Amino acid sequence: MLESYIPIFMMLGAAALFGLVMVKLNEWLGPRRPSAEKLSTYESGMEPVRTARERFSIKFYMVAVLFIIFDIEVVFLYPWAVAFNELGMMGFVTMFVFILILLVGYFYVWRKGALEWD
C-alpha cells in the first residue's frame, strides 16, 4: 500500500536535487563582481525608501481566511464524491444541506463587501 509512494518520494527528491544543482552550478559558473549599487534593492532607479517589510492591504488576509473556509469545504466534498454511489439520494440531501449552510456564509461575506476590490 504505502510502497506505491516510494516512486513519488524519489521524484520529489530528484526534482529538488535538480533545482539545487542548477542554483549551485550558476553560483559556481557565473562571475562575482558585487558593488553597492548592484546589491541595493531595485526601485526603478531611485534610492530605496525604507524596507519592504511593511503593512499591506487587509484584503489579502481576507482572501486567505475565506480560502481556508471554502477549501475545507472542498476537502469534505472529495470523500463524499468518491463514495457517492453507495450513499444515494440520502447522501446527496445531506451534502446539499452542508453546502446550503456554507452558501449562507458565502452570501454574508458577499453582502459585507469582503469580496470587493476597489
Add this chain to the structure above:
Amino acid sequence: MNLIEPLVKVVLILAVMLTLVILLVYSERRISAFIQNRIGPNRVGPKGILQAVADVVKLLMKEDIVPKNANKPIHDLAPMISIGVAMSTFAVIPIGGTMVLLGQSVRLMLADVNIGILYILALTSMGVYGITLAGWSSNSKYSLLGGLRSSAQLISYELSMGLSIVGVLLIAGTLQLDGIVQAQSAYIGGWLPAWNVFLQPVAFVTFVVSAFAETNRLPFDLPEAEPELVGGYHTEYSGLKFGLFMLSEYVNLVVASAIIVTLFLGGYSVPFAEYMNLSAQTVSLIQVLTFCVKTAGVILFFVVIRWTLPRFRYDQLMDLGWKVMLPIALANLVVTGFILAAFS
C-alpha cells in the same frame, strides 16, 4: 521492491520535461512571432530551434545577484520549491496503459497512488510557497506586492479548480487518475466517447479557466504585470534562479495540459481502438501517441490564447474568481449530484 524501474522513470520524466520545455519555449516564441507578424528567433541552430538552449546556457553563466537586504537562504530556496513542485506533479499522470519493454510489462506512469488527484491539488498548493517566499525574501516592494497578488490569485482559483474536479469524481467514483481514464473509455449512446468534457462541460470550462489562472498565463498573468510591478515576484532574481522560475512556469503549463487531458479529454484512451483487432503492444503505443497529441493540442490552445487576449485588471480577476467561477462550480456540482442520485 524493484527500485531500478522507478529510478529510470524519474530520470526519463526529468529529461523529457526539460526537452519539452525547451521545445515549448521555442515554439511559443515562433507562434507569437507569427501572430504578431514578426519572424522570431531563427539564428541559433536550424530554424533557431536551439534558441532556448542558448538562453539556458546564457543564464547559467550570468552573475547570481542577491540584494543586500534580501534573506539569502529563502531567496535561494524559493526557485527550488517552484521547480521541484512543478516537476513532481507529473508523477501520478498516466501517459499510457501497460507496455512490454525488454521482456517486462511496464506501467506507463510513475506512481499509481489511489489519491492521485489529492496529490496534484496538494502540490499545486505547495507551488504557492515558492512564489510567496520569493516575493517576501527579496525585500523589495515590487516583489512583495507581486508575491502577495500572486498567492491571492492562486488560492482563489484553486477553489473553483477543486470544486470542478468534484463533478468528475462523482462520475468516476475514484481519485485514482488511471481509474478516471478507464471510466472515460466507455461510450455514451454507443458512439460518443464518454469523455468528461461531454459529461461535464461546465466543469471543463471552469477547470480550464482556473488552470489558466493557476499557471499564471495570460489573461491571468498578473504576478508579473510589467507596467505596474516590473517583474513581480522575480524582480530581484537574476541568472539561473530567474531561469528556474521561467522553467517551472512552462513545466506547470505542460502538467496542467496533461491534467486537463487526463480528467476531461479521455486521457490516453483511444476511442474505438478495441474494434480494430490490434495487438496489445500496438494499442499501448497508440495510447501514448494519443496522449501526446492531445496534450500538445491543449498546450497550443494555451499559447494561442496568450497572444490573443489582453490582461485582466486585479479587481476583475478577483471578481471572476469569487463571484463567477465559485458559484458556477458549486451549482454544477449540485446539479450533477442531483442528476446522478435521481437517475441511478
